[in-house]
Amino acid sequence: MPIGEVISTLETRLLTPDFTSFEKTKIAVSYIQLKLKLHHTAPDDVMTILESLVTETEDGLIIKLGLARMVGINANYDRSYQLFGEVIQSPAASSSVKAIAIAYLILSYNEGQVFASSANLLNTLNELVHENNLTYATALYHYMAADYYHSVKSFDIAFEYYEKSLAGSKALNEWPLVSDNLYAIGILFRNMGNFDKAITYFKQTIESDRKIDINYAEYIALYGMASTYFRTDDIEEALKLAETVTSHPLTTSFYDSEIYRLKAKALMERGRLSEARVALDKSRSTYDDYRVGEKTTWRAELEKLASQISAQEGNFETAYKEYEVYHNEYLEAKKYEDLELLESANLVYEIEQQKEKTTLLEKENRAISELLDAREAAQQTQKLFTRWLVIFIALTLVTLVIILILLKKARKTNALYISAKEKAELHSRLKTEFISNISHEIRTPLNAIIGFGQVLTDKLEDKQTKKLTSQIVNSSEMLLQLINDLLDFSKIEAGKLALDYGPYNLRQSIRKLLDIFHAQASNKGLTIKLNIDKELPKEMIFDELRLKQVLANLISNAIKFSSAGDIEIGIKVKQKDNTHCLFDVWVQDNGIGISESQQENLFQPFIQAESSTARKYGGSGLGLNICNKLLEQMSSKLHVVSAIGQGSRFYFTLEFCHSIGEEYIQNQEAEQLITQFQKTRVLLAEDNDINVEVIMAMLNATNLQIIRAANGNDAIYTLSQQSFDIILMDIQMPEMDGYEATRVIRHQMNGTLPIIALTANAMQQDIDACLHAGMNDHVSKPIRKEKLLKVLDKYLNP
Structure with a gap:
C-alpha cells in the first residue's frame, strides 16, 4: 500500500472508537514512525489521541518521541525539548528509542539554533549507535551530524557526513532519508555559492521523491530551486518557481514565508516596489500564522526589508521608524549573531544619508x-x-x-x-x-x-x-580594520595616528591580502592579476598594516564597482640604490568609472561619486579619505585616472628603505614568544565564557596558573581569599564593572599588584579611563597573543 494511503488509514483508525487502547497504541507506533521519517506533524484531533496513549512503556515512549518532534516542527521548542528529555531519561527506553530520540532532539536544537547542546548530544549519539550496532540509527546519526556542521557553517565537514548518510540510507532503501540528504546537500551547495551543483541535487531530490508516493520531498526541492534562482538573480525563473511552491498541495507556512521574503527583496531591487510590498505582507502573515508570538532574528529581518522598501519609496521618516522596530526586535531575539550590529550601523547611516530629509x-x-x-x-x-x-x-x-x-x-x-x-x-x-x-x-x-x-x-x-584557518584570521583582522576605520579617521584628523615600521616582504603581504579577495572576485566573474616588478627588493622597512589597509580599500572598491574584466595590482620600480627604493603602485579595474567632475571631491570624507552610488553599492565614503591621509604620512598621495564606463586607475608613489642593519635583524630574530614566567598566579576577571576560552587557549602553553572570576564582585572576593601576581580585568561586567573593581582594590584593599585591562573598549578615552581608575596597562580585544605575552612578560618577569 502507498505511504500516503497508509498514513490516511492509520489516522482514520486512531480517530474511530472501534479499537481498544492496546490496538490504538500499536497503530500509533506505526503512524509515528512514518511521520518521523517524513518530518510531518499531525492534525490537532490526532495529536489529542496520541497524547492519551503515552505511557512508560517502549511503545508509549515512541509515541511521546513522535509528539516531541511534532511540537518542535510547530516551533514549540520548550515543550519539544522537555518531551525529548523525558524519553531519553526514561528507564523503559531501549537503546534504539534513545538513539532516535537524541537524533531528532539534535535536529530540533539545530532548527532552534541551540548549537552548543547539539554538539554535546552528537558525541552521546555516536557512542550509543556504535555500542549497540544500530544500523538505521547510524545513517540517522550521520545526517544529524551533517545538519549540525551545516548549521554552524562548517561546510566541508557537513558534506562528508551527508555523503555517509546518503550511502547508508540508500543501502537500507530508506527513501525519505535519501531525499532528505539530497535536498540538504543542495542547500549546502547553495549556501556555498555553487549554484549549479545546488540545482543538480535538487533535481536528484525530485527524482528520488518518485519512490515515495506522497511527493514528500518534491515541495522542499522546488523551494530550494526557487531560493537558488533568487540568489543567482535569475528573477523570472525564480518568480515562476515561487508561484509553484506557494500553490503546492504540501505547502507550509515556514517555506512560503521565506519564498515571499526572497520575492519581496528581488522585486524591491528591481524597483517594483508595490509588488514587493504585497510579497512582504504575505511573508509576514504566513510567518506569524505559523509561529504565533515567536520573536526571531529571521522575523526581525522582515522589518528591515520593510524599512528598505520605504526608503526606496522616498518615505524616509517611515523607513527610519521601521528600522528602529527591526533593530529593537533583532536585539531582543538575537543569540550568537552580534556581528549583525555592523550591518545595523551601516543601514542606519545609509537611511540618514538619503537626501538629508530626516x-x-x-x-x-x-x-x-x-x-x-x-x-x-x-x-x-x-x-x-x-x-x-x-x-x-x-x-x-x-x-x-x-x-x-x-x-x-x-x-x-x-x-x-x-x-x-x-x-x-x-x-x-x-x-x-x-x-x-x-x-x-x-x-x-x-x-x-x-x-x-x-x-x-x-x-x-x-x-x-x-x-584556511589563517585565511579566517586574516579576514577577521580585515573586518576588525573596517571597525578601526572610524577610529583611524578621528586619530588622523587629530594628528595622533603614528606608523609602526618594520621589515616586511611586500610581495608576500600583497599575496596574503589577495587570499581574502579571490573568492569575492570570482563570484562576480572577475580575475585579479598581479604585475610586480622583479627589481622590487625582497624586504623593505614600512608599516605593513597601514599599506595593506590602503591596498585592501582600493581592491575592495575595484571589485565592488566592476562586473566584468580584470583587476590589476601593479608595482613598478622607478629608482633603486643601495639603501632606498622608489616605486609606483596602482590598482586598475574595468568598472563603472568616475567622471572628471566627480573626481574633484572623491577624497573628501563621507563623500562618494554621487548619491546613487551609495544606494546601489553601499559604503561610508571614508575609505579613500583615510587611504589618502595614510599615504600622506608615508610622504605620498593618492591619484586617480578614470572616465565613465572605462574603469579607474588609482595610483601612488612610495619610497622605502631596504637596507636593514645587522643589529636590527638579530634583534628581530632573537625575539621569541615568552612562555615561562617567574611569577605565575593570574586572576582573570571576565564574564564572557567564550572570551575566557580564548585567553585560556592562548596561555595554555605557558606555566601560568589562571583562576577565573565572573565579575568585579567575584574578583574582589577571590583576591581576599588567595594571593595573585597579576589581574587581567575586563571592563564591562555585571554586578560590578572593571573600573569600580580596580578602585576598590587600589583604595579599599590597598592592593599594589599589576592590573591589566582586557577590554573591547579600545578608543583613547577608554585607555585613559583604565589608567585613571588605577590599572597599569591596557590590551584591547580582539587580543593578539604576542601582545598579551609581551605585557605579561613586562610584569611577571621583573
Whole structure:
C-alpha cells in the first residue's frame, strides 16, 4: 500500500472508537514512525489521541518521541525539548528509542539554533549507535551530524557526513532519508555559492521523491530551486518557481514565508516596489500564522526589508521608524549573531544619508550651520573691532562710543558662537559614544574568532587546513580594520595616528591580502592579476598594516564597482640604490568609472561619486579619505585616472628603505614568544565564557596558573581569599564593572599588584579611563597573543 494511503488509514483508525487502547497504541507506533521519517506533524484531533496513549512503556515512549518532534516542527521548542528529555531519561527506553530520540532532539536544537547542546548530544549519539550496532540509527546519526556542521557553517565537514548518510540510507532503501540528504546537500551547495551543483541535487531530490508516493520531498526541492534562482538573480525563473511552491498541495507556512521574503527583496531591487510590498505582507502573515508570538532574528529581518522598501519609496521618516522596530526586535531575539550590529550601523547611516530629509540629520546640519555662521560673524566682528581700535587711537571720544557699541554686538555674537559650539560638541560626543559602543559590541565576538583562529593555526599540522584557518584570521583582522576605520579617521584628523615600521616582504603581504579577495572576485566573474616588478627588493622597512589597509580599500572598491574584466595590482620600480627604493603602485579595474567632475571631491570624507552610488553599492565614503591621509604620512598621495564606463586607475608613489642593519635583524630574530614566567598566579576577571576560552587557549602553553572570576564582585572576593601576581580585568561586567573593581582594590584593599585591562573598549578615552581608575596597562580585544605575552612578560618577569 502507498505511504500516503497508509498514513490516511492509520489516522482514520486512531480517530474511530472501534479499537481498544492496546490496538490504538500499536497503530500509533506505526503512524509515528512514518511521520518521523517524513518530518510531518499531525492534525490537532490526532495529536489529542496520541497524547492519551503515552505511557512508560517502549511503545508509549515512541509515541511521546513522535509528539516531541511534532511540537518542535510547530516551533514549540520548550515543550519539544522537555518531551525529548523525558524519553531519553526514561528507564523503559531501549537503546534504539534513545538513539532516535537524541537524533531528532539534535535536529530540533539545530532548527532552534541551540548549537552548543547539539554538539554535546552528537558525541552521546555516536557512542550509543556504535555500542549497540544500530544500523538505521547510524545513517540517522550521520545526517544529524551533517545538519549540525551545516548549521554552524562548517561546510566541508557537513558534506562528508551527508555523503555517509546518503550511502547508508540508500543501502537500507530508506527513501525519505535519501531525499532528505539530497535536498540538504543542495542547500549546502547553495549556501556555498555553487549554484549549479545546488540545482543538480535538487533535481536528484525530485527524482528520488518518485519512490515515495506522497511527493514528500518534491515541495522542499522546488523551494530550494526557487531560493537558488533568487540568489543567482535569475528573477523570472525564480518568480515562476515561487508561484509553484506557494500553490503546492504540501505547502507550509515556514517555506512560503521565506519564498515571499526572497520575492519581496528581488522585486524591491528591481524597483517594483508595490509588488514587493504585497510579497512582504504575505511573508509576514504566513510567518506569524505559523509561529504565533515567536520573536526571531529571521522575523526581525522582515522589518528591515520593510524599512528598505520605504526608503526606496522616498518615505524616509517611515523607513527610519521601521528600522528602529527591526533593530529593537533583532536585539531582543538575537543569540550568537552580534556581528549583525555592523550591518545595523551601516543601514542606519545609509537611511540618514538619503537626501538629508530626516529630522535627525536636519538638526545636525542646523548645528553645523549655526557654528559656521557664528564663526564667520565672530571673525568679521574681530576684523571690524581691530579697525575701529586703530581709529580710536587717532580720533575722538566719539569713536570710543562706536567701539563700545561694536563690543556689545561682539558679546552677542560670541554668545551665539558658544551656543553653536556647545551643540557641535554635544553632537561630537554622542557620535564618539556611538562609535565606542559599536566598536565594543563587535570586538567582543571578533576576540573569539581571531583568538581561537590564532590558537588553531599554531596547533594544526595539515597545511591546507592551516591555510584556511589563517585565511579566517586574516579576514577577521580585515573586518576588525573596517571597525578601526572610524577610529583611524578621528586619530588622523587629530594628528595622533603614528606608523609602526618594520621589515616586511611586500610581495608576500600583497599575496596574503589577495587570499581574502579571490573568492569575492570570482563570484562576480572577475580575475585579479598581479604585475610586480622583479627589481622590487625582497624586504623593505614600512608599516605593513597601514599599506595593506590602503591596498585592501582600493581592491575592495575595484571589485565592488566592476562586473566584468580584470583587476590589476601593479608595482613598478622607478629608482633603486643601495639603501632606498622608489616605486609606483596602482590598482586598475574595468568598472563603472568616475567622471572628471566627480573626481574633484572623491577624497573628501563621507563623500562618494554621487548619491546613487551609495544606494546601489553601499559604503561610508571614508575609505579613500583615510587611504589618502595614510599615504600622506608615508610622504605620498593618492591619484586617480578614470572616465565613465572605462574603469579607474588609482595610483601612488612610495619610497622605502631596504637596507636593514645587522643589529636590527638579530634583534628581530632573537625575539621569541615568552612562555615561562617567574611569577605565575593570574586572576582573570571576565564574564564572557567564550572570551575566557580564548585567553585560556592562548596561555595554555605557558606555566601560568589562571583562576577565573565572573565579575568585579567575584574578583574582589577571590583576591581576599588567595594571593595573585597579576589581574587581567575586563571592563564591562555585571554586578560590578572593571573600573569600580580596580578602585576598590587600589583604595579599599590597598592592593599594589599589576592590573591589566582586557577590554573591547579600545578608543583613547577608554585607555585613559583604565589608567585613571588605577590599572597599569591596557590590551584591547580582539587580543593578539604576542601582545598579551609581551605585557605579561613586562610584569611577571621583573
